Amino acid sequence: xxxxxxxxxxxxxxxxxxxxxxxxxxxxxxxxxxxxxxxxxxxxxxxxxxxxxxxxxxxxxxxxxxxxxxxxxxxxxxxxxxxxxxxxxxxxxxxxxxxxxxxxxxxxxxxxxxxxxxxxxxxxxxxxxxxxxxxxxxxxxxxxxxxxxxxxxxxxxxxxxxxxxxxxxxxxxxxxxxxxxxxxxxxxxxxxxxxxxxxxxxxxxxxxxxxxxxxxxxxxxxxxxxxxxxxxxxxxxxxxxxxxxxxxxxxxxxxxxxxxxxxxxxxxxxxxxxxxxxxx
Numbered sequence: 001x002x003x004x005x006x007x008x009x010x011x012x013x014x015x016x017x018x019x020x021x022x023x024x025x026x027x028x029x030x031x032x033x034x035x036x037x038x039x040x041x042x043x044x045x046x047x048x049x050x051x052x053x054x055x056x057x058x059x060x061x062x063x064x065x066x067x068x069x070x071x072x073x074x075x076x077x078x079x080x081x082x083x084x085x086x087x088x089x090x091x092x093x094x095x096x097x098x099x100x101x102x103x104x105x106x107x108x109x110x111x112x113x114x115x116x117x118x119x120x121x122x123x124x125x126x127x128x129x130x131x132x133x134x135x136x137x138x139x140x141x142x143x144x145x146x147x148x149x150x151x152x153x154x155x156x157x158x159x160x161x162x163x164x165x166x167x168x169x170x171x172x173x174x175x176x177x178x179x180x181x182x183x184x185x186x187x188x189x190x191x192x193x194x195x196x197x198x199x200x201x202x203x204x205x206x207x208x209x210x211x212x213x214x215x216x217x218x219x220x221x222x223x224x225x226x227x228x229x230x231x232x233x234x235x236x237x238x239x240x241x242x243x244x245x246x247x248x249x250x251x252x253x254x255x256x257x258x259x260x261x262x263x264x265x266x267x268x269x270x271x272x273x274x275x276x277x278x279x280x
Contacts, residue, residue: 011059016081016087047084063117075109091114149179162193165193176201176276179193179201180202180238181216182207209251237255
């Protein structure tokens with residue numbers, strides 16, 4: 001497929017946070033992975049680059065790495081999204097916060113969903129501290145995006161994995177939920193969950209790029225074209241921008257090279273995000 005199969009696209013996995021916080025996150029990532037980052041962190045520059053690439057909408061994802069910062073972070077994201085015609089604001093909460101109050105306030109202020117970077121936040125889909133957040137997501141019909149898999153360096157984390165994700169599905173079967181990064185390194189189990197549950201979504205972030213083998217030690221060839229076509233209504237494009245250690249266009253290059261049917265490509269690049277977000 002040519003690049004015109006990409007645009008207009010929705011990027012379902014973009015991190016929008018205060019510049020100082022993103023720089024601190026990058027410093028930790030660089031020290032742990034050896035990655036280097038060249039992309040801008042200021043919202044106007046992020047949006048200019050995304051728009052130039054053919055993105056018309058992106059899901060703005062914060063996460064709270066420690067207690068006590070989520071409420072202010074959510075307010076910051078919502079304020080920035082209010083001035084943007086591209087950003088779809090999500091909220092976050094830490095397991096040691098007043099979870100119900102933080103999430104209720106965020107939803108009432110316009111947050112369209114929740115994001116959890118489970119291994120970093122040390123709370124995940126099976127954490128009972130987050131039950132008030134999950135209950136509110138069900139009540140308000142808001143989706144949740146989890147870093148639920150073990151990639152790229154979280155195999156020993158007790159907060160991720162298909163088993164914890166399945167526990168969430170059993171308790172909250174009607175909440176639309178996405179496993180970021182195709183659920184790697186347990187992608188086969190997460191793909192089966194997407195087959196079995198209409199409310200389960202996956203995003204392609206950092207797993208379907210030609211750079212994925214070098215960056216996250218995952219070969220996109222492990223996911224067949226047939227799987228992408230079969231589950232096109234459950235798989236959505238994401239990038240992790242601006243915290244990716246390669247050019248933005250590399251994120252979609254592998255998907256475009258698949259030469260998928262046009263209908264499947266439109267699902268992956270935009271329509272599946274509509275379903276995840278609950279957009280008619």
